[in-house]
Amino acid sequence: MNTVVTSKEIILEASKKLIREEGLNSINIRSVASACGVSVGSIYNYFDSKSELVAATVESIWSEIFHNSGRPFVCCSFVEYIEWLFENLKKGYQKYPGFFALHSMNFSQEEKPRGQQLMQNSWQAILQNMLLVLQKDVLVKPDAFDISFSPEKFVDFIFSHLIAALVRGDFDSSTLVEMIRRSIYLS
Template sequence: MNTNQTLHDKILTASKEIAADKGFHAINIRAVAAKAEISVGSVYNYFPDKLTLLQATIADIWCDVFYRTGQCTALNSFHDCLLWFIVSIDKCSSQYPDFFPSHAACFRKADDIEENREKMNEYMAHIHNGMKLILQKDKKIKAGVFSEAFTEDDFIDFVFSNIISGLSGKDKSCSFLLKLTDKLLYD
């Protein structure tokens, strides 16, 4: 294995452990270096500042939750995909309680850090494409639901943002969203 990649992964693992134990606010270059048992300079070789480290950590968490599991694309029902998606995101927010507020704040802060934004967009595109694949292969969806004015892509974006909203708010089960999508797609 590439030594540089190994050290990079070790840094992100340490950062995620700090986020899980103490919250994202506790992540800083020195704390991550201590947790990873490496020098502060080694962290700076990969992450020039705290914001870049936070963005990479958040992107890597999204990758852990969705990209590396690949489970969603094995499903044949969009309803089952949504259930899996809700459980996966809820599990993430349980492991990292301040994940959503930290995510929002972190990616609003800097316009000049494109690499992590691109990585984040890559993971989100993977999630979107996985959901779209399930939507297209679900044989139980009634005909004619989607059109040029009501596209699969817009529907998936709507569902995704409402899952995040539900899990961040009062409806942790996203029960209303599930009922709404079932009514729209299957009834």
């Protein structure tokens, strides 16, 4: 058995593999140490507790799903970006079964704010990207938005539907895409 892990990334990859194979509840210091072939103390060199390990793994999965896709988000229309988000959520849902529903529940009561903050950080990045793509989309009607119906409110509305689809496990974006086209695009 190795006594030292060569990097934090190796630990996170082993943690993500455990989630794929056994679910989020399988993550703990001992199981990850075993998966890495190292001593428990080696994991503690990188993470002070199980909750820190889980939090870093959750953050890594969200990043993998939305930030490491290889596709720059500014190159497409808003509709294409929404379709891309749905596709990435579907892939993440399939790759990490149960992750979306369980990750916030895997923190103890005193650690829940940390788990919620990680989720909020990931979601805020998605919302910012959605708004940026919307603002750069040349197909959006010039009068599509006003003070009472701002781009920010529209993005929040679309994002809430995206999260609802995620909870339902429904990754068919066609209805939402059609609604977007009718609402904000030139005829």
